[in-house]
Amino acid sequence: MTGHPLAEQHPTEPDRAPAIGLRGASIGYGDVPVVQDVDLSVRPGEAVAVLGSNGSGKTTLARGLLGLASVLGGDVTVLGAPVGRLRERGRVGYVPQRHTVTGAVPATVREVVGVGRLARRGLLGRPTAADRAAVAEAIAAVGLGDRERDPVASLSGGQQRRVLVARALAAEPELLIMDEPTAGVDAANQETLARVLAEVSAAGTTLLVVTHEAGPLAGVLTRAVVVDHGRIRYDGPLAEAGPLAGDAGHHHPGDAEDRRGTAYRQHQPWTSSRPVHARDGEQ
Numbered sequence: 548m549t550g551h552p553l554a555e556q557h558p559t560e561p562d563r564a565p566a567i568g569l570r571g572a573s574i575g576y577g578d579v580p581v582v583q584d585v586d587l588s589v590r591p592g593e594a595v596a597v598l599g600s601n602g603s604g605k606t607t608l609a610r611g612l613l614g615l616a617s618v619l620g621g622d623v624t625v626l627g628a629p630v631g632r633l634r635e636r637g638r639v640g641y642v643p644q645r646h647t648v649t650g651a652v653p654a655t656v657r658e659v660v661g662v663g664r665l666a667r668r669g670l671l672g673r674p675t676a677a678d679r680a681a682v683a684e685a686i687a688a689v690g691l692g693d694r695e696r697d698p699v700a701s702l703s704g705g706q707q708r709r710v711l712v713a714r715a716l717a718a719e720p721e722l723l724i725m726d727e728p729t730a731g732v733d734a735a736n737q738e739t740l741a742r743v744l745a746e747v748s749a750a751g752t753t754l755l756v757v758t759h760e761a762g763p764l765a766g767v768l769t770r771a772v773v774v775d776h777g778r779i780r781y782d783g784p785l786a787e788a789g790p791l792a793g794d795a796g797h798h799h800p801g802d803a804e805d806r807r808g809t810a811y812r813q814h815q816p817w818t819s820s821r822p823v824h825a826r827d828g829e830q
């Protein structure tokens with residue numbers, strides 16, 4: 548392959564709105580931009596890692612897509628609608644960076660995950676059998692089936708992260724934005740999460756995952772975007788993004804060929820049995 552990684556590897560489909568579209572976008576807090584002049588188009592069904600060093604702007608980028616940070620310039624669309632204009636909010640799921648599930652009100656795992664389902668079914672009406680099944684399925688998927696009735700506050704930090712992943716999954720979103728979903732999660736449960744994400748990805752859900760450790764999800768995430776000082780420095784195959792977990796922002800598109808076959812090449816055993824990428828004509 549020749550040319551700039553930004554140029555050809557992710558052609559847009561003119562007849563289908565991107566799941567995420569940023570054009571000349573600046574995102575920040577107050578009137579101070581953190582992310583600046585970013586162009587990014589993520590097609591429906593893609594699975595994208597957002598890499599970069601601490602403070603580079605990854606979380607701000609993700610929060611901008613959710614209306615939790617301000618769009619200060621340019622265009623940002625999510626599932627075809629400008630940020631904040633999407634009517635059915637349940638179509639976008641979010642796992643925030645820091646867990647805040649242990650509030651003043653004691654809530655069980657099932658209740659917290661049930662809140663995720665509310666985003667889809669709305670506040671009115673009783674939960675249906677399908678709602679209850681979706682909640683139970685999401686809890687089981689993250690390996691917490693035996694903790695359903697336990698107060699979330701009694702769970703470990705890593706288990707609470709998995710509760711938040713389940714909360715997002717319960718809404719069966721079309722776009723799932725996750726900020727460090729594997730942080731503090733042990734190796735076995737990272738495998739569980741990778742398997743779950745492979746499944747939702749195979750079902751067509753678009754994934755955008757901010758992470759410092761793409762390794763565990765390398766079989767799921769195929770494309771990487773590297774943020775450095777609020778700008779995108781690399782956009783291309785994850786396998787060619789280099790050993791970016793911590794110092795991602797220091798690499799540039801020109802480095803990609805040199806780094807082929809390094810850190811993220813290894814495909815994880817749990818993904819080898821199913822063709823998670825083979826849809827929509829993607830590799």
Ligand SMILES: Nc1ncnc2c1ncn2[C@@H]1O[C@H](COP(=O)(O)OP(=O)(O)OP(=O)(O)O)[C@@H](O)[C@H]1O
Pocket residue numbers: 576581599600601602603604605606607608
């Ligand atoms: N709520 C906020 N108000 C003002 N500035 C903020 C806020 N949140 C983050 N920032 C600033 O934005 C910059 C980027 O932060 P951000 O959290 O987006 O980085 P990150 O790449 O996700 O970092 P990390 O890898 O440490 O999570 C930092 O300089 C930070 O101080």
